[in-house]
Structure formats: structure tokens, C-alpha cells
Amino acid sequence: MAEESGSKKKLIIIIAAAVIGLVIIGAAVFFIFFSGDGEDASEDKTLSDYAAQNANAANYVPMSKPFVFNVIEGKRDRTVQIKVQLMVSNARNEELARKHIPLLESALLRVFVAATAKQLRSPEGKNELRKTALVALNEATIKLEGQALVHAVLFTGFVLQ
Known part of the structure; x- marks a missing residue:
């Protein structure tokens, strides 16, 4: 019975680590793909500024x-x-x-x-x-x-x- 409770604790720790890992990956994906809303116009402006500055x-x-x-x-x-x-x-x-x-x-x-x-x-x-x-x-x-x-x-x- 002691072995059974030890293996259950290990299983719970593994599941918790997997859930935490998935949350971190989900947060990273969100920030990478969804935090850039509205930046397209400023990115175009930055590229045109770069081209104007580098004409010389x-x-x-x-x-x-x-x-x-x-x-x-x-x-x-x-x-x-x-x-x-x-x-x-x-x-x-x-x-x-x-x-x-x-x-x-x-x-x-x-x-x-x-x-x-x-x-x-x-x-x-x-x-x-x-x-x-x-x-x-x-x-x-x-x-x-x-x-x-x-x-x-x-x-x-x-x-x-």
C-alpha cells in the first residue's frame, strides 16, 4: 500500500508539471501571435522610414x-x-x-x-x-x-x- 501511494504522488507531480508546461507554452504562443495587433501600420511606416534614411x-x-x-x-x-x-x-x-x-x-x-x-x-x-x-x-x-x-x-x- 505504501508503494501505491508513492506511485500516485509521482503521477500527480508528472501531471502537474505537464499542465504547467502547457500553460507556459500557451502563454508564449499568445504573446507571439496575438500581442502584435495594430502593429502592421507602424511596421510599414518603419520600413518606409528605413528606406528613406538609407537612400544615402x-x-x-x-x-x-x-x-x-x-x-x-x-x-x-x-x-x-x-x-x-x-x-x-x-x-x-x-x-x-x-x-x-x-x-x-x-x-x-x-x-x-x-x-x-x-x-x-x-x-x-x-x-x-x-x-x-x-x-x-x-x-x-x-x-x-x-x-x-x-x-x-x-x-x-x-x-x-
Whole structure:
């Protein structure tokens, strides 16, 4: 009889724990799905505010092909491949940059082929290369559009073999 009352207590505890668990799950479902009434209009307003604020946000213009070129290191030729994206400050500058991609690719290639293998191996050399490329790109866009279009040059892939 003592075993029977002990098993009944265990059964009651298990049932109580299950009921408490179901109540917690039900409350969570209620708050997740039903507490957001009337937020649709404010959510639409928030999205339009975000779009208006980010009209001047950074946009990225990928160069269509990676730049592949050789550099001489001692008596050996090394092959370099650099994938580049340009960061511009707004949608208008992105449109202008896309319009002038051949010019931008030419300016980047001129800067890249002038680099040395030692420069391409070090992080400081890569940063210097980015800065030099940024100056060359903006000089080219100032001549054509009367303004600097590119905010930053980003290397998204860099291989030196």
C-alpha cells in the first residue's frame, strides 16, 4: 500500500508539471501571435522610414571579373588575382559607377600592375594598394562626372601564387 501511494504522488507531480508546461507554452504562443495587433501600420511606416534614411546609405558595386595579372619576384613571375567591390555613398553614385565600369576597371588595373610582390604580401602593402586605388578611381570619376564617386575599395578575394 505504501508503494501505491508513492506511485500516485509521482503521477500527480508528472501531471502537474505537464499542465504547467502547457500553460507556459500557451502563454508564449499568445504573446507571439496575438500581442502584435495594430502593429502592421507602424511596421510599414518603419520600413518606409528605413528606406528613406538609407537612400544615402552605402551601396556596393562589384567589378564584373577578377583582376588577374603577373608580378615579378626575383626571377619568378607570380600570378595575382584580386576580386574587388567598390563602396559608393548612395544610389545615384552607384548608377554612375556602374555606367563607368570600364574606366574604373582600367584605373584599377593600372594601380594593381604597378604593385610589387613584396607590397602584395604584407597587410600594410595591401592597405596602401587600396588607398592608391581609391585615389586613382576618384581622380578618374572627377574628370568625367565632376565628383568623387567611390568611398572605399574592398578586396573580396585576394590570391598571390
